Amino acid sequence: MKFDIVKKIYEKTPMKIKFLLLPMFVRVIADNPVFKKTYFKLNEYEKLDEMEQRKEQLEILKKTLIYAKNNVPYYQELFTKINFNPEEMDSFDDIKKIPVLTKKDIFDIGEKIYSTEDIPYYTSYTGGSSGKALKCLLDKDSYYKERAFFSHFLAPLGYDPKKSRTVSFYGHNKGKEYYFSPIKADIVISPFRLFNEENFEDIYKLIINFKPDFITCYASAISYFAKLCRKYNKSLQLKGVVFTSENWMQEDIEIVQSTFKCKVVSTYGHTERAVFGYIVNGKCTFDKLYGYTELLPTDVKDEYQIACTGFISHKMPLIRYVTDDVVQIQEDGSFKLIGHRKSEVKLIGKNGVPIFKGAMTLHMSETQKVRTYQYVQNEIGKAELHIVQEEELTNKELKNIENYISQRCEGLLEVEIKIVHEVQYTPRGKYIWAICNIEQ
Template sequence: MKINTAYYLLPVILQNATFSIYGYYMRRKRYNSTHRKVSEILRNNEYISLEEHAKYQLELLKKMLVHCKKHVPYYQKLFLRIGFNPESVERLEDLNKIPVLEKKDVLENPEEFIARNLKKSDMILEETSGTSGSPLKVYWHKDFYSWIYALYEVRMRGSAGVSNNDKRANLTGKVLVPASQKKPPFWRYNIAEKQLYMSSYHLNDHNIPYYVKALQKFKPKFIIGYPASISPIAKYLIKSEDEIPSIIAIISCSEYLSDETRSIIEKGFRCKVYNHYGSVEWVAAINECEKGNLHVTPEFGIVEILDNKDNPVPNGQVGEMVCTGLLNYAMPFVRYRTGDQGAYPENDNGCGCGRTLPIFKSLEGRKMSYLTLPDGRLVGSAALSTAFHVENIIESQLIQDSIDSVKIKLVVTDKFKDNDREYLLSELNKRIFPLKINCEYVDCIDNGSNAKKQWIINRTADYTD
């Protein structure tokens, strides 16, 4: 949902109406006959054998690679250069013949990854935000859109015992309430989808009791959102001994969920947390079941675990997640380096939930980090990253040395103009006002002694999860 200035000028009641009208439009778009068809496929596939999963994946892989050879310029050139023939693929392991794809390759030549046999009018444009600070435009085919929302319903919500027909609260990155607003309501209602959308940008000791009262009044069955946004409410519930009895599940998304944060959220809300892993690139989907195991959704992608030389690691060992999407024909990614880490179990002995979906041992994403605002609000990396949907930014880093300001290091292309800078500052001010923002343009961002770059460095407090 793109929010323009006119929205913020409306009274709250009309903002709620606008959000609900948009929700009604999106509900019709998401939950159509194609959605129902692919939902049934996902439900049926939950209980087929591992051998059948592998066979189905191989069929999807061959079909995708043939499509890439015929219609996607980047892969046409790559396959010709390395002498790779998709028709000769006989095993999933044959993927190893294709080099790993880096995000920078896509950023430098995005049009080369778009299928030439499909109309742009049949595609949906989305943007990554990610804590790398390097935004990437990704096209989804309209048919793939139905798969995404079928996944949410069957594998994500279904595993948690809830559905899209249940009342829910969201704590993610949309700026439906500007950061400058000082008084509640810090949320808006989407009546069409029984949704209470709560701001991730107003969470401090003074405001959190209002959030709790709103949740108690709305009575959602579940919450979905960033753990960095949900955990402060959980801490308040623990301290105050208050409760929200209607909530039976919390779905954590878009950020690394540590054991400590999971424990806090489960204790505060007195229910189970379900972890979800996905991305705008949609090269992989992983969801937690009611028995506490992570399951890969094999229809969406192939997840390889590689070492630092791009060789497969033994099951049980953590490595880099390199993934191949199997369903999005508009903009395919083959052997895409996600920047996250994970591991398969040494032995997949099945799960007590009864699903035969492959088990994933662990997800080792980037740790949560925050900016601290003068009034005590903490704004997490996932929420902040939604401001960086700006063209011509290669890389960024946020450094906070004082409670009233933040420095943003930017590596930009030659096409980066003043209007790009003004747009970025405008989006950030919606989220972190009244922090003063200072931009510094650099040729590269030094990682220091760390192999992995920290996107947010906050020297004002010890807050990192």
């Protein structure tokens, strides 16, 4: 069934009926040809031995670079300049001839980074937590591919794309109690709503009635929810919990596992869709069919920065794209994802609840006029959002940002916007998303 038809049916259907009609809605994804093809390919790939897997990954990498050469102006010019011919690739090492790509580079390149091929795409924005938000053009098919990777990863825990239901603790509900995505069989509940303890009974009742198999969440949100479940002697029957989009500590895993008696895993990815990682038992692996991932040494022993070349979206190909995250090599040779742990800053809500970066990023088009932004907090429950403008924001655009934050925080944090000439940096000159001047 076509997505537009399902959307029209959905908009006119009462919520209770929507729950009953889930088997119809979820087929928009589960029966999508791109989803099915990707899911099948993932199953076949895992049957191959390591040498065969590397051979296939190299072939996909080669095709990706050939596509970029033939369809993307920036790479056409770059490959000519450095005399690089992807058709002649016979080793992963050949990609090292191509210079790495940073977010700043993409801003400088502009529209030359976009494919000239007429690909159906949609626009998304990074949160800007590393300094400036990036506008991303993503193939529409990449949405279905992403769901296939997510579904395949959770399959060993019992996830079924046609039957499994999820509850998510992230994002914001746009002024509503929750957001319901029928095609993913997912209820999204804002962490800020969760952080108001007076909402616990209503949230718990909603979850119990929905009967989810999995919870996907910020670690801080599910840890807080687990503590409330213990406090009020409540329980849930879950197949698994998936941490996403935020740093976590071992104590988060321990409290969730002991409360809900289920497996806790984590995913790693980003808006740009060039890398997808899985963390199980503290060890991180990067999916070889999602993209090619390189580890570049930093100035810290056994620490490596992540550089990725994505396979699932061609409208804005990213080749050797350097992320802000790092991994450490453990004694047994496994990878430990550090992510943004080097800047574990948090803001403090009115009730003392810590608010981490994932909950405060600004995924909105207005940030294209923002050079950088930073939260500054001097008082519990109140903060300032300092904005350095790239272009002058209109009063309407500033109001949109203000409303976005106000809806998201649901009264737990008052934020005042201030236009400034520069933000604060660490003593080593590094950008940091927030300055909290409250003793933790």
